[in-house]
Amino acid sequence: MTASTAQSEPTYRVLEFSQLDGWVSDDHSSAFRTFLNTCADMKDPDWSSLCAVAQTEARLQTSARSFFELFFRPVLIEDGAPGLFTGYFEPELEGSLTPSSRYRFPVYRMPPEARTNQPWFSRSEIEANGVMSGRGLEIAWVDDPVELFFLQIQGSGRIKLSNGRSIRVGYAGANGHEYRSIGAELIRRGTFASHQVSAEVIKNWVRRNPEEGLDLLRHNPSFVFFREVSHVPAEKGPLGAMNRSVTDLRTIAVDPAFTPLGAPVWIEKDGENPMRRLMIAQDTGSAIKGAQRADIFFGTGDAAGRAAGRLKDPGRMVVLLPIQRAYAMAATDIPE
Template sequence: MRRAFVAAAMAALAALVAPASALAQPVGLSPVAFSELKGWARDDHAAAFATFSASCRAIRDDLPPSRPALPPSAALKAVCEHALALDEQDAAAARAFFEREFRAYRVGTGTLTGYYEPEIEGSREKTARFDTPLMARPADLVMFAEGETAPGVPPGLGAARRRPDGGLEAYPERAKIEDGALAGRGLELVWTEPVDAFFVHIQGSTRVRLPDGTALRLAYDGRNGQKFTGIGRLLVERGALTKSGTTMASIRTWLAQNPREGRDLMRENASYIFFRIDGSLKETDGPRGAQNVPLTPGRSIAVDRTLWSYGLPFWIEGRFPDGERIEKLVVAQDTGSAILGAARGDYFVGTGDAAGAVAGGMKQQTGFVALLPREAGAGEAK
């Protein structure tokens, strides 16, 4: 498999954040005093510290992420050891911890979107209403690391199917899977409605409320590697929605009003996600992010995993769709195929319809400030 792209990216990354003895500051990032961050003194740093500590436990324990990111540096590991040696911190002590252990650097202004954990209705058996499966990862799925490919697989695909002869080929697209390409393997974990299933694929996790009232937690467990296509963009291009009026709610409304056309439209997104049942999560836990730790509503964000390490704190400055300001400390614990660039984030809002209403309208220009360990070594950010 070709690794040239990965090697080049890592080499560039190492040059970007060099040890303090080699660089006065990380190249391309502007230092900023904590006192200059609007709202810094008002934030609940204790809540951010709890989320950061969860990431630190995963780093300390070498918990494998579900989607590998830039490895944490020795400096970040050291800060995590300091955090985990402390008792639960109040807001003032937590703020002092972050100011003592990190330096703040402005990354720039970019897009902040939102995501959530859907809670949908479903059944362990196929019914007239619940006729669309959420499926387990097939045994023949081979996932690639960022930038890798293989003979027989078109460049740019993130996964492949292993043939019986040992060779690899492109994994079937969404339309072929929906038409039965994986039928008969017993991969169906749960059945739900088609539009709900589609949006669960976009969010990457869900709680499925079963007829007996119990909930089944499903977590991301791989994808077919095919290109993701946002159907909101397609609806705008075709004049069905306006760019300013495109939200998750407006897309769902259009799909409900146009079921036949909606089915065809959803099939244009070739990407398909596979899941696993996560029985380790408590009712109060958020879904697991790519770092493999439960996400915290309002404190976890998804970042570009080729540029940032999981566990890094970020200060974000922007607004919610209703105009309320976002000025808070969050932690990188997740990633996504559409989350690309240094000043780009996806904000985890929470679980259920109310969280979905907020997440679906989020696409604001937001300021991003990275907190890097004071003794930062290479490998923290590109």
């Protein structure tokens, strides 16, 4: 959804679980385990009480579906914009802790002055003026500037070293410039039609056109800096906005102005591969704005990236809220 999409005041409508398409067929236990991963970080009393109940239910091995149906009510929150689902993933790059003829492109920590002087230098200025050189700000070096660019878009990823070890990096901050879509720029130039553009198409075009490609990447003045987060075990997902590992195909990024972080969310994604699944809102994203907007986490690596990059589907999302909160919010929509 773009900033120009018209939005109205949000409305709240309590639904029955029978109105959720495919509800009874989902693996509620998987969603329940994902909910437990972050619910202890939810500080509002109604959420913390439910988390304590969930932890008890987990020890007693109570039915996960019964837990959600007993303590929550589905709430459809709408703001006038249509539902839209996209995907995101954790990239995996080839890299080294030392530079070489192959590994020439640095992954940078954030310089202190970039935090206090916003906006700081643009992408093209950072790459041209040597402001980062000789300061020991490199976390690692990678072999592909295109993959590094998309690592910055995703905000986190893994760097696979030649000795078989991997390090994980996460978002540390940015230079304060507004993000510009290079896909939209290719459409504006007439290089591709809108239905042709995907992450893979963009990557392939940049590699086939190296000089024009690097110039295209610099069309986006935003530049992201990283921090090492290798304390997160390799078998777990990257850290989301709640500073906990996210879960493949159970975590979504949402707009916290409408959906509380940590809340269960039922999604009914249409399109080529329909999805009916209970997700947990554990992440956010700069492009995720609106009550009916979500980004689905697909996992780590190339296959996850291809699946995430193809996704742009309609549908609806329904937030599961504690019962009293659900009815209180719906009551605000009752006309006087």
